Amino acid sequence: MRDAAGDLLAWYDDHARDLPWRVAPAARAAGVRPDPYRVWLSEVMLQQTTVAAVKAYYERFTTLWPDVGALAAAPDDQVMGEWAGLGYYARARNLLKCARVVAGDLGGRFPGTREALVNLPGIGPYTGAAIAAIAFDAPEVVVDGNVERVMARLHDIHTPLPAAKPALVEAAAGLTPVERPGDYAQAVMDLGATVCTPKSPACGICPWMARCAARKAGTQADLPRKTPKKPKPTRLGIAYVARRADGAWLLERRPGKGLLGGMLGWPGSDWSDAPAPAPPVEAAWRDLGEEARHTFTHFHLRLAIRVAHLPEGAVAERGDFRPPAAFRPSELPTVMRKVFDLARPALENTR
DNA sequence: AACTCGGGGGC
DNA sequence: GCCCCAGAGTT
Numbered sequence: 364m365r366d367a368a369g370d371l372l373a374w375y376d377d378h379a380r381d382l383p384w385r386v387a388p389a390a391r392a393a394g395v396r397p398d399p400y401r402v403w404l405s406e407v408m409l410q411q412t413t414v415a416a417v418k419a420y421y422e423r424f425t426t427l428w429p430d431v432g433a434l435a436a437a438p439d440d441q442v443m444g445e446w447a448g449l450g451y452y453a454r455a456r457n458l459l460k461c462a463r464v465v466a467g468d469l470g471g472r473f474p475g476t477r478e479a480l481v482n483l484p485g486i487g488p489y490t491g492a493a494i495a496a497i498a499f500d501a502p503e504v505v506v507d508g509n510v511e512r513v514m515a516r517l518h519d520i521h522t523p524l525p526a527a528k529p530a531l532v533e534a535a536a537g538l539t540p541v542e543r544p545g546d547y548a549q550a551v552m553d554l555g556a557t558v559c560t561p562k563s564p565a566c567g568i569c570p571w572m573a574r575c576a577a578r579k580a581g582t583q584a585d586l587p588r589k590t591p592k593k594p595k596p597t598r599l600g601i602a603y604v605a606r607r608a609d610g611a612w613l614l615e616r617r618p619g620k621g622l623l624g625g626m627l628g629w630p631g632s633d634w635s636d637a638p639a640p641a642p643p644v645e646a647a648w649r650d651l652g653e654e655a656r657h658t659f660t661h662f663h664l665r666l667a668i669r670v671a672h673l674p675e676g677a678v679a680e681r682g683d684f685r686p687p688a689a690f691r692p693s694e695l696p697t698v699m700r701k702v703f704d705l706a707r708p709a710l711e712n713t714r
Numbered sequence: 715a716a717c718t719c720g721g722g723g724g725c
Numbered sequence: 726g727c728c729c730c731a732g733a734g735t736t
Contacts, residue, residue, distance in 0.1 A: 409731040416722060416730090450720025453734075487733045507731045525715080552731055561729060562725075622719065660719055697721060 367574055368540035368547055374570035375550035380557070382414065383421055385549070397545075399473040399498040400431045403461075406490045406497075407454055414556070420449050431473070434459070435466035440616070443625050444694035452696070456625055457485030475499040497545035504536045505548035509555025515587035516559060519576035523588040531587075597663040600634040602655070602699075603642055604668060604706040608675040612690055613643060615682035622659070628699040630682045634664060643681040646671035653705055657698040668702055670709045 365373070379388065384405035386397045404424060408417045423445060428434035434442070439459060446455035461484045465473055473494070474480055481491035492503035506514075511524065514534040520527055540547050558565045566578050577583040605613040615630045617623050630643035642648055651668040658664070677684075692703050 406731060411719090411730055411732055412721080413723070413730055448721075450722085451732085453719065454732090457733080485733070489732060493731065505731085508729080509731070549731085556731090624719090658721090660721090661717080 366540075367538050367571065370570050370574075371550045371554065372540075372543055372547060375546060375553065378553065378557070379546075379549070380414075380553055383418060391546075396500075397498050399475075399494065401425060402494050402498040403473060403486075403490075404458075406493050407458055407485055408449065410454060410490065411451060412449065416449065420446070430471070431462050432466045432471055435462040439625070440627075444627065444691070447626065447694050447696055448700075450697075452624055452626055454485055456619065460484040461486065473498070476501065477503050493548060496548045500545060502539060502541045502544040503548075504532060504539050505544075505551075506532050506535050507552060509552045509559075510535050512561065512587050513551055513555050513559045513571075516564070516577035516583045517571060517575050519580050519582060520586070521582070521588055523590045525590070527587065593661075595658065595662050597665060598634040599636065599665050599667070600638050601632040601640060601667045601669060602629045602702045603631060603648065603671070604629050604702060604710065605644060605646060605671045605673050605679070606710040607673045607677050607684055609686070611684035611686050613673070613679055613682045614685050614690065615643070623696050623698075626696045626699070627694050628696065629702055630679075631666070634666075642669070644671075644673065644677060644679040646673055646677075649709075651706060651709060655698060655701040655705055657701060659698075664698065666698065666702060668706050670706050672710070 376388065379385070384397070384401050386395050405417070405421055408420055427445065428437060437459070442459055443452065443455055446452060464483060465471065475495065476499070477491040477495040480486050480494050481488065486494070489505065489507050492505045495501035496503045496505055511528070511531045514520070514531045515527065518534050520530055520534070522530060554569070554571075558569050562584070564583055566572055566575070566583060569575065572578060575583070577586050607613070613630065614627055617626050617628050619625045630641070632638035632641045648669040648671045651670055653668065655666040655668060656664070657666070692700055695703060
């Protein structure tokens with residue numbers, strides 16, 4: 364009788380999703396290994412991010428920077444601009460740090476073990492194990508959100524996350540095969556993404572149906588359990604959008620740490636219960652009367668928008684003027700792009 | 715162990 | 726609206 368990993372690999376050979384960062388099955392069978400650079404890039408982009416959202420960014424990055432040396436040589440601002448909209452911007456900052464360590468100290472080659480990989484910026488337990496397994500054929504235990512859900516159901520584990528994490532890792536370790544560990548890891552994740560989904564799992568077509576304890580007990584839809592999360596407070600702020608008579612926009616590079624760190628944005632107030640006005644330049648500011656609403660991981664934001672036309676030669680206390688040719692709205696994180704979309708009509712005419 | 719850190723798609 | 730997503734880093 365085939366073991367659980369064997370059943371899943373057989374399913375994977377017929378049902379694997381065709382994803383840009385994967386080596387096609389025929390090529391893989393012929394011994395072609397995936398490029399560690401591309402595995403790493405895809406895994407970092409996929410952290411807490413859906414496949415659908417990642418695809419276009421992955422194609423863009425690999426076109427602009429086909430290898431780790433090219434990425435390491437790219438200017439910080441360009442990389443941050445290309446990451447804009449994908450979220451969790453510390454990933455992009457650590458991506459560059461990691462690329463520069465690999466391209467510099469490591470001669471352009473990624474290390475092939477989990478232990479060495481997790482010492483690099485932005486590579487944690489999951490990503491280190493995933494790169495080692497997928498790119499280097501190491502039998503590492505790869506545990507992401509999909510694996511946690513599948514293991515909780517397979518073994519009918521009712522302990523809420525995150526307390527259940529050690530038990531789920533142990534369950535995953537007991538199943539991970541020595542052969543084809545990379546395919547096995549991707550198979551569990553595909554299973555979680557397409558069959559063992561968070562809501563209404565398709566148990567009838569699951570290759571592990573007969574082995575699943577939660578299905579026997581009828582508890583699969585309630586697993587994994589999670590500790591309740593805190594409600595999000597609402598913060599208020601003011602964003603200032605100014606345009607000079609020559610068409611230049613007044614923009615500001617945010618500090619390199621914290622929320623939206625390193626990203627381009629509009630100058631503004633603090634975000635709090637009672638934000639203090641902080642115009643970046645003396646001008647006849649006009650309130651737009653419409654606010655940008657945006658929800659971050661742990662709070663809601665309502666951003667009032669103030670706009671102003673500035674005379675030619677105006678000088679700002681904060682931020683820098685960018686001519687239209689040097690500014691693409693796609694460089695902005697989403698909340699700042701929302702502000703721009705609302706403010707633009709009022710500033711289309713430069714005088 | 716708890717908190718910070720984005721954004722979009724599904725329901 | 727809430728939930729989820731190929732989590733990592735900080736405190």
